[in-house]
Amino acid sequence: MTVHSSFAARRLRVALVAACTVALAGCDAATSDNAAVTLEPAPAEHNLAGVCPDEVVVQLQWQPQSDMAGVIGLLGPGYTVDTERKSVTGPLAFDGKDTGVDLTLRAGGPAIGFQSVTSVMYTDETIHLGLVHGDQLIAASAAQRVVGLTPLLRYSPAILMWDPAAYPQVKTIADIGGTDAGVVVSKDQIFPQWLVAKGLLRQDQIDTSYDGAPARFVGDSRIVQQGFANSEPYTYEHETPQWNKPVAYAMVKDAGYGVYASNVTVRADRVDSLAPCLRALVPMIQQTGKNYLAAPEPVNETIVDWVSQDFSFTPYSAGEAAYSAKLLADEAVIAPGADGVYGSYDLTEAQRIIDDLVPVLNAAGANLPTSLPADQLFTTRFISAEVR
Numbered sequence: 001m002t003v004h005s006s007f008a009a010r011r012l013r014v015a016l017v018a019a020c021t022v023a024l025a026g027c028d029a030a031t032s033d034n035a036a037v038t039l040e041p042a043p044a045e046h047n048l049a050g051v052c053p054d055e056v057v058v059q060l061q062w063q064p065q066s067d068m069a070g071v072i073g074l075l076g077p078g079y080t081v082d083t084e085r086k087s088v089t090g091p092l093a094f095d096g097k098d099t100g101v102d103l104t105l106r107a108g109g110p111a112i113g114f115q116s117v118t119s120v121m122y123t124d125e126t127i128h129l130g131l132v133h134g135d136q137l138i139a140a141s142a143a144q145r146v147v148g149l150t151p152l153l154r155y156s157p158a159i160l161m162w163d164p165a166a167y168p169q170v171k172t173i174a175d176i177g178g179t180d181a182g183v184v185v186s187k188d189q190i191f192p193q194w195l196v197a198k199g200l201l202r203q204d205q206i207d208t209s210y211d212g213a214p215a216r217f218v219g220d221s222r223i224v225q226q227g228f229a230n231s232e233p234y235t236y237e238h239e240t241p242q243w244n245k246p247v248a249y250a251m252v253k254d255a256g257y258g259v260y261a262s263n264v265t266v267r268a269d270r271v272d273s274l275a276p277c278l279r280a281l282v283p284m285i286q287q288t289g290k291n292y293l294a295a296p297e298p299v300n301e302t303i304v305d306w307v308s309q310d311f312s313f314t315p316y317s318a319g320e321a322a323y324s325a326k327l328l329a330d331e332a333v334i335a336p337g338a339d340g341v342y343g344s345y346d347l348t349e350a351q352r353i354i355d356d357l358v359p360v361l362n363a364a365g366a367n368l369p370t371s372l373p374a375d376q377l378f379t380t381r382f383i384s385a386e387v388r
Helices: 007-023 066-072 117-123 134-139 173-177 191-197 215-219 232-238 275-294 297-308 318-330 347-363
Strands: 055-059 080-082 087-094 097-106 129-132 146-153 158-162 224-228 248-251 261-267
Touching: 055 117, 066 097, 066 129, 066 146, 066 261, 066 275, 066 297, 066 318, 087 275, 117 129, 117 134, 117 261, 129 134, 129 146, 134 146, 134 261, 134 347, 146 275, 158 173, 158 232, 191 347, 224 232, 232 318, 261 275, 275 318, 297 318
Parallel strands: 055 097, 055 129
Antiparallel strands: 080 087, 087 097, 129 261, 146 261, 158 224, 158 248
C-alpha cells in the first residue's frame, strides 16, 4: 500500500479546485459551489494522514442514495464532482473537521457497466473499500472474496410491490405466492430464488427482465415488481406522473431474509495492509451512520447536489431523500444491532444466514463450499463497541 503525498500537496489540489471553480475554463469535472471552504483540522485521534491512503477510494453499489449515508456523510465541503468518472472527491471529514486525507466515492450500477462491486474491486487496485450487500458478498466468496467490516444497513430495504387495487387481498410475500402474478426482478438479485426455495413464491412466477424503468409496472397492473422501501413507494406516488398513486409492498426482510446490507468491505488480501487505516476509519463510518438518523439533512443535501450535477444519474429529489431517511429510521434499517452497537455484526447470526444461502446459491451454480465460516466473510476486528 502506498501511503501519502504531503499534506501541503493535498492542500494545493484543493486550492486548484477552488481556482477551477472561479475560472470555469479548462476544468474536466463539475465542481460544487462550496469548493473554497476550509475546514478546521481534526484532533490527533481523528487525523488519518500517514495512517490511511492520501485518497481513500470507495466503490458504491449504485448511484448515490441516502442508504449510503454512513460513507457519503464523511464527504466534507469543497468536494468536486467528476461527471466523466462518475465520482466525487473531497476532504474526508469527521465531526465537521478535516482528517487530513481525501475521500473519493465512485458510483456503481450503470456507472460501472452493471459489474459487481467485488469484481471491480479485484480489477482496479486503486479501490480500497466497496459497498456490497451480504448475499452478494457470500456469492462472490469463492473467486472474489471480500470481508465485511461494518454494515451500513442492518437489513436490506428490498421490497416486492404491487397495485393494491389489483390485489386487495395481498398483504405479505407469501400471499403473492398464492396468486398468478408474475414477479419481475433483475437477474442479479438473489432473494427471489431464496423466496422460491422457502416456498413463498413459485419458480414459474419469477421474471428476471426488470430493467429499473417504471413503464412495465405502470402498463400492467397485474405484475409484482421489485423495489426498495426507501425509494419506489415515494417515487411512484409523487414523481411518476403515469402512476401518481400509492403502491402496496412487503419488505423482504419481513419474510425472513435478514442479510446485512451495504457492507463496507475490503478485499480479503488487503485486510492486514489496510488495518491501521481501518482501525481508525471504521468507527467513523459507524458514528456517521448513527448521526444520520438524528440529522439527515446535511448528508441528503450532499447527495441531491452530487446527483444534480451528473445528468446520467436518475434524478434524486430532496423529497425522496427525506422520505428515505424517515423510512430507514422507522423500519430500523439503520439501527443498532442486538448488542446496542451501530454497525455491528453478530457472527452467529451471520453464520445462520450463510448456511441458509449457500444451498440456494449452489443450486444456481455458485460452487461454494458447504462449510463457509462467517469469520472469513465478516470481521468485528475494527468495529467500535462505543458507538451506541
